[in-house]
Amino acid sequence: MSNIGETTLEIDLSALEHNFKYFKSKLNPQTKFLGVVKAFAYGTDMVVIAKKLEALGTDYFAVAYVKEGVLLRDAGITSPILVLHPQPINFGVLIDHCLEPSLYSPRILKLFLEHANEKKQTHYPVHLKFNTGLNRLGFWENDIDYILKTLDARNELKIKSIFSHLAASEDQGEREFSLTQISTFKKTANELKEKVDYSFFRHMLNTSGVLNYPEAQFEMVRSGIGLYGYGNHSEIDKHLKPVATLKTSISQIHKIEPGESVGYNRGYTSDGYRVTATLPIGHADGIGRQYGNGKATVIINGKHATIIGNVCMDMIMVDITHIDCKEGDEVIVFGKESSAESFANSSGTISYEILTAISQRVKRTVV
């Protein structure tokens, strides 16, 4: 067994390529593909992932905030970048870096227009987000007249696309709701099309949307989680490969007597003779307290070892009573051998959360 030295998140670019091609195969050839790389590309490495996706032919990128887009520009990414949730204080920086904002409310539209005017922009590309039922961000359908009145006779901005976001794209039980969102979006797009004298494109689908509502791919789709190997469904996951594998190693092994406790606040009390391994990864690395006390497991020499007691800041202890292993042996927290989705599900959360929680303290390596 190799001693990997320190806790590491391995990033597999061939897995990324595999997943990208899988999603491309679900789309019409002319449909544009936007790769969502917000939150360090779902906890991996934003620059490494974006460069690979750009080389593979990704048309567009999306990030949540301006500083994420700046990171991509500074690394030499030249593709268009949509900023999903830009903060007005960063609008100047956004324009300086040729990032394209999502404008989602009358307030944001007005503030961005002022910045574009100050910076003497003409036809600056913007993306209008409409709320069709998620009730998170977005103009309402009846804001169209306000938008057009605001933009009328001004040339600072150009509507490059309009978009919306499904509330429950992975949930077949909410199919009717999703279809209503899609038809509301279509209606909004048609109304705007009639009133704007140039063309813009439309997009609505995230990863699960692509899989469940391919008829609503319009001119572009936006995929995040699927690129990283998770499809919100076990049948889909069979076709995908996890990009990130989180590895660590055993620091120390202890023999625990019956009745002894393990960890802070004596979170675990042994009911018999136990063997535990202490691992150099804790809540400061992204393993939240909800994973402790018998919930999540890690893999050691092919076998599951349960986290016992409370998760510490820099360590966890796992039960290895039934596992043949030694100090220095490799440990897989999640990845190819055991998915981030099942690790997350063991403790009541989802792959998105555990992936994006892995903190910047954890070393990233590309394989």
Ligand SMILES: *Cc1c(COP(=O)(O)O)cnc(C)c1O
């Ligand atoms: C994060 C995000 C996506 C990507 O969703 P996935 O489920 O990861 O594919 C798409 N669109 C918007 C608006 C988002 O915020």
